[in-house]
Amino acid sequence: MLGLENKDTKFLLVVVALTLCTPIILQPFPEGSSLAQFNAGYPDLMQRFAIFGIFAIGFNILFGLTGYLSFGHAAFLGVGSYSTVWMFKLLSYNVLPGLVLAVITSGIFALFIGYISLRRSGIYFSILTLAFAQMSFNLAYSVLTPITNGETGLQVYTDDPQYLMGEGALTTTHVFGLAMNKSLIVPIGGWEFNFNVGYYFCAIIAILAFYLSLRIFRSPFGLMLRAVKSNQQRMNYTGLNSRPYTLAAFVISGMYAGLAGGLLASMDPLAGAERMQWTASGEVVIMTILGGAGTLMGPVLGAGFIKYFENIFSKINDNVLHGWFSFLPDGIEDFFINIVNPFFGEGWHLTLGLLFMCVVIFLPGGLMEGGQRILNLLKRKSKDTADDDSAHHPKQSPHVAE
Amino acid sequence: MSYSKPTRRGLLKTGAIAGAGLAMPTIFTASSAHAFTNEPTGGSVTLGFNVPQSGPYADEGADELRAYELAVEHLNGGGDGGMMPTFSSQVLDGTGILGKKVEYVTGDTQTKSDAARASARSMIEKDGAIMITGGSSSGVAIAVQGLCQEAGVIFMAGLTHSNDTTGKDKKANGFRHFFNGYMSGAALAPVLAARYGTDRTAYHLTADYTWGWTQEESIAAATEALGWSTVDKVRTPLAATDFSSYIAPVLNSGADVLVLNHYGGNMVNSLTNAVQFGLRDKQVNGKNFEIVVPLYSRLMARGAGENVKGILGSTNWHWSLQDEGSKAFVRSFGQKYGFPPSQAAHTVYCQTLLYADAVTRAGSFNPCAVGEALEGYEFDGLGNGPTLYRADDHQCFKDVLVVQGKENPENEFDLLEVVEVTPAAQVTYPADHPMFAGGNLGECNPGA
Numbered sequence: 008m009l010g011l012e013n014k015d016t017k018f019l020l021v022v023v024a025l026t027l028c029t030p031i032i033l034q035p036f037p038e039g040s041s042l043a044q045f046n047a048g049y050p051d052l053m054q055r056f057a058i059f060g061i062f063a064i065g066f067n068i069l070f071g072l073t074g075y076l077s078f079g080h081a082a083f084l085g086v087g088s089y090s091t092v093w094m095f096k097l098l099s100y101n102v103l104p105g106l107v108l109a110v111i112t113s114g115i116f117a118l119f120i121g122y123i124s125l126r127r128s129g130i131y132f133s134i135l136t137l138a139f140a141q142m143s144f145n146l147a148y149s150v151l152t153p154i155t156n157g158e159t160g161l162q163v164y165t166d167d168p169q170y171l172m173g174e175g176a177l178t179t180t181h182v183f184g185l186a187m188n189k190s191l192i193v194p195i196g197g198w199e200f201n202f203n204v205g206y207y208f209c210a211i212i213a214i215l216a217f218y219l220s221l222r223i224f225r226s227p228f229g230l231m232l233r234a235v236k237s238n239q240q241r242m243n244y245t246g247l248n249s250r251p252y253t254l255a256a257f258v259i260s261g262m263y264a265g266l267a268g269g270l271l272a273s274m275d276p277l278a279g280a281e282r283m284q285w286t287a288s289g290e291v292v293i294m295t296i297l298g299g300a301g302t303l304m305g306p307v308l309g310a311g312f313i314k315y316f317e318n319i320f321s322k323i324n325d326n327v328l329h330g331w332f333s334f335l336p337d338g339i340e341d342f343f344i345n346i347v348n349p350f351f352g353e354g355w356h357l358t359l360g361l362l363f364m365c366v367v368i369f370l371p372g373g374l375m376e377g378g379q380r381i382l383n384l385l386k387r388k389s390k391d392t393a394d395d396d397s398a399h400h401p402k403q404s405p406h407v408a409e
Numbered sequence: 410m411s412y413s414k415p416t417r418r419g420l421l422k423t424g425a426i427a428g429a430g431l432a433m434p435t436i437f438t439a440s441s442a443h444a445f446t447n448e449p450t451g452g453s454v455t456l457g458f459n460v461p462q463s464g465p466y467a468d469e470g471a472d473e474l475r476a477y478e479l480a481v482e483h484l485n486g487g488g489d490g491g492m493m494p495t496f497s498s499q500v501l502d503g504t505g506i507l508g509k510k511v512e513y514v515t516g517d518t519q520t521k522s523d524a525a526r527a528s529a530r531s532m533i534e535k536d537g538a539i540m541i542t543g544g545s546s547s548g549v550a551i552a553v554q555g556l557c558q559e560a561g562v563i564f565m566a567g568l569t570h571s572n573d574t575t576g577k578d579k580k581a582n583g584f585r586h587f588f589n590g591y592m593s594g595a596a597l598a599p600v601l602a603a604r605y606g607t608d609r610t611a612y613h614l615t616a617d618y619t620w621g622w623t624q625e626e627s628i629a630a631a632t633e634a635l636g637w638s639t640v641d642k643v644r645t646p647l648a649a650t651d652f653s654s655y656i657a658p659v660l661n662s663g664a665d666v667l668v669l670n671h672y673g674g675n676m677v678n679s680l681t682n683a684v685q686f687g688l689r690d691k692q693v694n695g696k697n698f699e700i701v702v703p704l705y706s707r708l709m710a711r712g713a714g715e716n717v718k719g720i721l722g723s724t725n726w727h728w729s730l731q732d733e734g735s736k737a738f739v740r741s742f743g744q745k746y747g748f749p750p751s752q753a754a755h756t757v758y759c760q761t762l763l764y765a766d767a768v769t770r771a772g773s774f775n776p777c778a779v780g781e782a783l784e785g786y787e788f789d790g791l792g793n794g795p796t797l798y799r800a801d802d803h804q805c806f807k808d809v810l811v812v813q814g815k816e817n818p819e820n821e822f823d824l825l826e827v828v829e830v831t832p833a834a835q836v837t838y839p840a841d842h843p844m845f846a847g848g849n850l851g852e853c854n855p856g857a
Contacts, residue, residue, distance in 0.1 A: 049535040051527065149617050149646065158548040158618035158647060159578075160522040162555050165849045179559055188559075201534075275530065276559075277552055279522040318531055324515050353462050353517060 015221060022217060022304070026210045029053055030200050037197030044327065047315055050190060050203035051274075055314045057209035058270045061216045063294045063306030065263020068220055069256050070292070071301035072229060074236035078133045078288050079120070079140030083113040083261040085147060085283030087268025089154070092161045092278045099171040100163075100180050102187070102208075102273040106266065113265020114258055121257035125250060128239065137285060144283040160279035180273050182208060187274060205274050212270065216263060221303060223259070232256050264291075297366055299373025308374050313359065320355040327351075445775045446561040446856030447537045454509040454774065456481070456761070457516065457538030459529050459553060460567065464520035465647070465674045466545035468708045469753040473543060473567055474515060475746055476754035480761035483741070484511045491741040492762060495734040495790040500769045501762070507769060514538060520545065522552035529553050533560050539774050540565060542760055545673075545753065547571030547620035554583035561856015563776045565760040568753040570672075570704055572623035575804035576845030581853040582776055584783055584803045586763065587756045588836070590624035591844055593703045593723040594631030596809035596831035600721060605666065605699055607636035612664035614655055614671065614679060617644040621670045626844060628668055628703050640664045645675070652679040656686050665693040667700045676702055677712035684716040705812055707751050710824040717814030717824065724810050726755040726792055727825060735792040749822050759791045763798075777853040795833070801840035802850070806833050 011019065025032070034048035047053070066080055090112045091105030098104055124135040147155040155161055163169075180187045187205035194200075223229045231252050234242055242249050272278050281287070290313065298309025325344070328351060332340045350358045370376045449455070458477045461470035483491045486503030493501050505511050514536040516528030525544065532538040541557050542565040544550035550569035557564035558580040566574060566585040570593070575585050601609075611632060615621040621644070629639050640662050645655055656679070659667055667688060671679050683689075683700055691698040702709075705722030728739045728749035738758065742750040750758070763783065771778040784800035793807035811829040818824050838845070 046535075049531065051530040051534050055527075149644070158522070159551050159573075160548070162552070162578075164578075165851050166847070275526055275556070277522065277526060277555065279526075279552070281521040281523050318527070321517060322514065322531070 009218070010222065011225070015225065018303075019218060019221065023214055026057070026214055027207075029056070029210065030202050030206065034198060034200055038199050039197065041330070044322065045319060047319055048201055050188070050201060050206055052314065052318050053203065053206040054209050054270075054274045055318070056311045057206065057213040058267050058274070059291075059294065059310035059314055060307040061209075061213050061270065062264055062267035062291055063298070063310040064213075064216055064220050064303075065260040065267070066291045067260075067295050067300065067303075067306040068223060068232075068263065069260035070295055071306070072224070072232035072236060073253050073256050075125075075128065075253060075257070076133045076292065077124075077136040077257070077260075078285065078292065079136035079138075079143075080260070080264050080291050081283050081285070081287035082120070082140040082143040083117055083264035084268035084271070084287065085143065085278065085280070086113045086116050087265030088272040088278035088282055089147070089161060089268075090265070091269040091272035092163065092276055095163045095169075095180070095272075095276050096161075096167040097170060099169050099173075100177055100276075101171070102180050102182050102269075105273060106269040109265045109269030109272075110262050113268065114262045116265075117258045117261025118254070121254050121261070125253050125257060137288070140283060140288055141285055144280060144285070147280040147283055155278070155280060158280065160277045162277050180205075180276055209270055209274070212266070216266070217303070217307070224303060228252070228255070293363060297363060297373055299375030302373070302375040305373050305375040312374065316355050316359050320358060321352060323351040325352070444855070445777075447533065447539045449509055449537075449539055449774055452509060453512045454506055455536055455538045456511060456513045456764075457529065457532035457536065457541040457543075458513055459516045459518055459525060459532065459541055459543040461520045461545045461549075462515075462517040464518075466520050466568075466672075468712075469545040469568055469673065469706070469751065470518070470543075472708065472751045472754045473545065473757045476742065476750060476758040477513065477542075477761060479742060479745055480758045481511050481513055482745075484761070484765050488745070489737075489741050492734050492738045492758070492791055495737050496762060496766070497789040498766050498770070501765055506765045507772070507774070511765070518544065518546075518549050518553075520549060522548055525549040525553050526556050529556050530560070533557075533562055538562065540764055542757060542764070543567045544569055546618075547574055548618050550574055551578045551619065554578065554580050558582045558851070558854055561776060561854045563764065563779055565757075565764050567757045567760065569620070570624065571620035572627065572844050573619050573848075575802045576623070577847040579802050579848045579850050581780060581803075581850045584760070584763075584780075584798065586760050586805045588723075588725050588807070588809055589804065590620070590627040590703075591838055591842070592809050592836040593624065594627035595836040595838075596811055596829075597628070597701070597703055597721065597723050598631035598635050599831075599835075600811045600829055601632060601666075601701065602635045602637075604721070606696070609637045609666050609696070609699075610664045610694070611637055611639050611666045611668050611701075612659050612662050613639065613642040613668045614652070614659075615642060615644050616647050616671050616675055618647055620672070623844065624670045624703055625668075628670070628701075630844075637666075645671075645679070647675065649675065650678055652682040653686070655679070656682050656688070659683075659688065660686065660691075663693070665696050665698055667698070669700065669702050670704075671702070672704055672706075673709060674712070676709050680713050680716050680720070705825065706753065707749075707822065707824055708753075710814060711821065718816050720814045721828065722812055724812050724825070725752045727752065727810055727812060727827060728755075728822070729825075729827065730792060730810075732790075732792060732794070734790045738792060755792060762791070763788070776855050780853045797833075799840065802845065802848075806837050808833050809836050 030048050034046050036042040036046055069075055087109035090108040094105035094108050120139045124132055177186055185204055190201050190203040192201050235249050239249055294309035294313050295306045299305025328344050332343050460473045461467055482488045483493055485505055514532050516532055518525035529541050540563045545568045547569040550566045551574055554564045564583040570589055572590045613625050615625040625642055669679050688698050700720055702720055702722040705724045710717045739749050767779045767782040768774055771782040783798050786798045789795045796805050796807040798805055809831045810827050812825040813828045815824055815826045
């Protein structure tokens with residue numbers, strides 16, 4: 008179906024089902040229970056899961072397939088956001104023109120940066136992209152203030168032209184009248200499920216993006232990109248010019264990033280320059296590696312993992328910790344809180360860093376490899392992979408449906 | 410791509426799935442039952458405290474959080490009540506707000522607009538916060554204010570000094586107790602003229618964002634009106650830590666006053682650099698070279714140490730004030746934390762109390778009712794003397810303090826001395842003043 012093999016079709020359907028049920032899956036604890044703060048089923052975070060999922064899927068097309076490590080992908084995210092907000096300012100709050108422009112401008116931008124950066128490979132390529140991204144960030148932050156509104160961030164004002172805005176039109180972002188911030192809240196028993204329009208909009212685009220990347224992975228073009236990763240030199244010796252392929256991959260992944268940026272602005276119509284900073288570029292690299300570079304599902308998992316930490320873990324403050332350990336006597340309670348405190352709240356980076364180290368050391372293939380090992384254990388196939396020294400010989404990339 | 414030949418069955422399946430996907434969003438057209446966003450229904454009400462816990466303004470953020478916790482304690486009837494007994498409005502009785510116990514959630518703005526908005530959104534959507542307050546940077550405050558306007562909750566701005574917050578970026582759901590750049594200029598300029606004369610030449614170093622720009626504009630306009638001239642205005646990046654390369658050109662510019670439009674860590678570093686370059690011992694045009702820091706805080710003075718002695722600036726509030734409200738606040742803050750509060754702590758404490766008071770007077774948590782109760786509201790007893798929340802732009806008008814770095818501090822908190830209390834009338838401006846033009850409050854938005 009859809010031009011896919013049977014196995015891939017099943018895989019895609021699972022992904023679709025998971026995505027559509029996210030508001031239920033992420034809300035495992037009843038409201039008011041002490042674990043309710045681990046619930047992640049609120050619109051902002053679900054939208055971020057889908058959006059950064061798209062960002063990571065796109066990044067994976069470049070990094071996972073060709074092995075070119077771009078350290079400047081946040082620049083495209085920012086360009087996409089700025090384009091979309093400008094469309095809101097000039098036309099109306101309908102998100103579609105903004106998203107289209109976001110993909111086009113980021114594509115052109117990626118073509119320009121890719122054309123120059125791809126003259127080098129390896130570390131030099133990474134540094135070139137990093138330099139371009141930092142340049143864009145600084146431009147957006149100060150020099151281009153008339154276009155980007157500098158540090159405050161680009162916003163929509165009531166006195167902006169908005170030429171396509173009719174009388175009584177919605178003043179929040181919408182797609183043909185369906186407001187993004189509209190939610191259907193369904194209380195079932197103690198649970199409360201939040202079905203949000205914005206999330207489903209992002210989710211449908213994410214599924215399309217995922218499908219497209221699945222097709223790219225399975226296409227001859229994808230095979231060519233994999234060849235670049237395994238041995239570009241040999242490819243060149245056979246008389247093949249690999250540059251058009253890598254450039255195409257770069258532009259495609261830049262467009263994905265622009266789309267993600269446009270969606271970010273569509274969910275919350277503000278574009279800040281920090282979106283383009285190198286830390287944001289580093290984040291998508293970490294997402295991809297954490298989840299499993301080169302696998303289809305990995306980057307999405309990694310994106311969800313990091314966003315969950317950033318939004319849920321960072322909110323566990325002293326008060327909450329006191330609540331957890333209140334059953335202990337006072338002295339011991341304070342002792343425990345002092346020990347765990349650095350890992351929660353503002354310290355979420357520390358926890359994430361430790362987890363990242365563990366994953367890189369023990370699961371070089373990311374969370375996907377972890378999942379696969381567990382599956383293999385269940386299937387009692389552990390013996391086959393026990394002496395698999397994946398670090399020292401090129402590994403067959405696992406089939407995505409497994 | 411190799412498998413792309415469409416078959417009849419494939420096409421049907423695809424169509425069915427696409428149709429189901431498209432039909433999905435239409436189930437959301439049912440409207441919500443609440444009258445406004447996050448209407449509190451149980452026995453408690455949640456406030457969102459969104460402050461920088463990391464980044465260049467983290468010190469201010471930590472102090473703000475302490476004041477918020479204190480305010481919640483007092484609202485719920487704990488502690489000694491702080492400024493509640495001295496507040497001119499006596500509707501708060503220590504039983505929470507409208508009988509609902511006050512709870513709170515905290516978030517980290519990281520001093521970045523994006524992160525601040527994400528954090529505020531999660532407070533509104535996940536934790537059901539009815540009001541968001543905080544921000545230690547004008548960029549962040551403006552971004553979050555815009556978000557609250559869209560989401561339909563009240564935003565009580567914390568430490569934000571840019572003219573734009575209640576000028577070109579003002580919003581119907583946003584309210585500011587803190588003073589602004591224009592007020593600093595209006596209060597500071599007469600003192601500067603009296604101390605340093607009216608034929609001075611100023612050189613501005615300015616943090617490159619909304620607050621820096623508007624403060625630079627305000628100070629330059631106020632001093633030029635008194636006869637000063639401005640030789641140059643140089644923008645410095647917010648993230649800069651070494652200002653030597655910006656200080657060196659000052660020496661040859663012919664300027665005899667350096668105005669540092671910097672705050673927090675920026676100001677500490679730029680002032681230290683300026684003193685190291687010997688600017689304060691110089692004679693230019695036959696006059697002593699002077700440095701001015703228009704927006705001062707005790708936390709900054711502590712960071713800059715010896716270098717602040719004798720330097721003039723303005724501030725919203727200082728703990729050494731001797732009115733009943735200030736004394737009560739310093740006492741209860743000191744008892745709880747062991748040191749006096751900063752101006753950031755004071756302004757957010759006032760904002761929390763003012764919000765609770767407005768809700769009680771309005772008899773409703775509805776943002777529009779609360780906004781109406783705050784608009785044009787006159788109050789006293791919160792440490793700044795008689796104060797007006799102006800309806801036209803949601804800005805508070807009150808006395809402004811001109812302060813100076815103390816020559817002989819008695820202890821580590823006693824770093825600033827009040828030179829003059831500029832009366833509110835002198836810093837009041839018409840709502841359509843050109844420095845605040847271009848904005849529009851719009852309609853109040855209750856959300857839902």
